[in-house]
Amino acid sequence: MAKPFLIHVSADFPDKSGQQKTPVIARLVAAVSRDLDQQIYSLNRVTPPLASWPWPKPEVRFRDEREDLCSVLYSAPPRGIHHLRLLRALGESLAERIGAGNPPDLIIGHKLTVEGIAVARAAQLLDVPYALSIQGNTDAKILSARPDLREEFARIFHDAAVVFPFAPWALARTEAILGQRSGPTVLLPCLTEHDIVIVPEPGSELVSAFHLHNYRLKNLPRLASAVSLARQAEPPLQFTLYGGGDEPTLAQVRRHCGQAIGLGGHLPGTELFQRIHAARGFAMPSLRESFGLVFIEALMAGTPILYPRGAAVDGWFAGCSFALPVDARDTAAIAAGLLTLYRDEERLKADLAAFQAAGGLAPFGLAAVRDAFAGAIRSALPAARPSHDEIAGLRIDLN
Template sequence: MAERKLILHVSGDFPDTIEEAKTKVIRQLVDLTADRLDHHIVSINRTDPPAAQLLSEVVTRVPLRVDADSFEYGTNLIYHAYGRGLFHRRKLHQLGDWLVDHIRQMPRQPDLIIGHKLAFEGIAVRRAAQELEIPYGLSIQGDSDTKVLDLRPDLGTELNAVLQGARVIFPFSPWAWSGVTNKLGVPGGKCVMLPCPTDLDQPLAPSAGGNGLLSVFHLASHDRKNLGGMARAIALLEKSGRSPDLNIIGGGSSAQQAECEAIVRGRPSIRLLGARDRNEVRAAMSAATAFVLPSRRETFGLVFTEALFAGLPVIYPKGTAIDGYFDGHSFALPVNASDPASIADAMQEAIQREDELKAALSDWHHSSHAKQFQRPSIAANFAAGLIHAAG
């Protein structure tokens, strides 16, 4: 039997002993494919160097300080580099050089290195892969990667080289892939569209006669999740005498709670319900009329697929989140997140057409399209792409 491929992942979004509260998407992808691949994680965390070092950095190339330690999945580290894009390329090249030394000390050389973002980890991974003559791959995370492409045109040549050299690319969403290829062109490497996995991917039959609209987000993210836009949309519906209930699930500090209460003040149909556990969230989704979350920016938004599998039609922001996955599906309503009237219209449509939308969603639950958002298909596609790229 052939030896299992060893994949080295470089990710700033992997829960580790330095920061356990990171998103679990990359860890889930690793866990889902651990039955057919060996994985080693280099989990990276950035911290600012002393302010006094900035002048030295301008004059000369200050060596990169890296504090590394082992953890359950491999190696976690803190590298010292400035935020806000200062010396972005230089420090990531230096991180790539550190990766070269790290890999040379490993008992076994990886068959593939994958950087889990084009504009960050990808720069370091390409540097290391070229030095070691190991193939590499990328994941494309729309929020971070498209933001850098928009704000840093000076990095275009570098990022184009990173993209073109990748043997496999995993965009988490169609809109992100379009945003990248529109700026950098279509690369020759294999592209595997990869929805983010969730443990809440077993379909629940939609319930008739829902109890109103539902949104779910941590209150710390209320601005990004566009609570103000939702409140203004409800206000528009109130003026026309059509004021639906909007229940919002999500915890936060007392200060964050106060900020959100101020935003929804005077809108009695909006209720902040506080934190709930995952089973309670799923039950609330099953009982609602439609899910609404017109985020300003969203790489994928697992909560949308969790709502769909709970039998709940969704209102999502066009141009981000799950945009591109559900074109032509009536139960997924796109809105202009910056336009309260667009959000209000979708809210009203979801309420008026509840039975029709839920019937279409019930049919979708049994389709091949739905299967691509469930863990077995996600794991199979991820593993196949990695094995292909590893040669």
């Protein structure tokens, strides 16, 4: 049986224009490589000179980086100016490029409110189905900021052959604005770097970990205040933040941390995993978080977590004592959560160990994510696809 051919369109795939992009989509592509033939179009927005606004179509440049990866540079202004028009035009350019090659069985856009616009247009022109992933942070922000585009977003959302939300809260937030989907929807957690589960052991300090240039988004000033508040009730409580950054960033981070939080520096992934395993708890009450891979990695490392309510992994662990949701804007609530992690370590880790033993973390493992994604893609395919000659002979009407 021939493998289905899937085209990914993502602004979050590492390429020569953005080596530091999140590895989430790259890991997913690698995970299903045995099940699907895949091509990635990696999007990179280029801000044009102010004097060139507006223009009929964005400039789009395709740059083949390897056989399965093409980086795409497209011109568009910041702050969502001409958002719908330019992304639809990008979709038309993608359709022309895709239509000249091997016809895909399905195209997936890895965000509803950005890539989804381009992919829906390309799929329409090529007469193939499309899928979407829902990334909570960006999608929620744009859905809230652009009520003028909600009718179009709703059409894209409901017409997708299958939708893959990263977390339950992201689906709930999207459906609250665009209406409940009747089509297939498959929750798809992000893959972690370490596909292993370690039984909890007694720890010492509380920890957090993130790249320090994100310290505002990760809510560091409020976290440091919460640690100071918690320490008033529990003086032995210690907290270490792991992560690297340049000197100007480090200076700002040190100022916010003060005496409350120690800095552990940047650690390689395996060593960081072990440090988290050795902690009493992991806390990162971010102001915005689409998923937060580090929360899953902490649970796999046997360490209870504190995370922001209504973001990150919210909805995956409802009712689980070892996963504490807090209001990220409430310093007292964060402090109370830190005290729970610190004081109730034995109970929380016993509950986490039982959850691990019962297979509670299996849905976040490589095999489960791979099978869920590949199976959903196969189920979304039409019974028969057009041939290459039929696709190549299509006249794509861009008007």
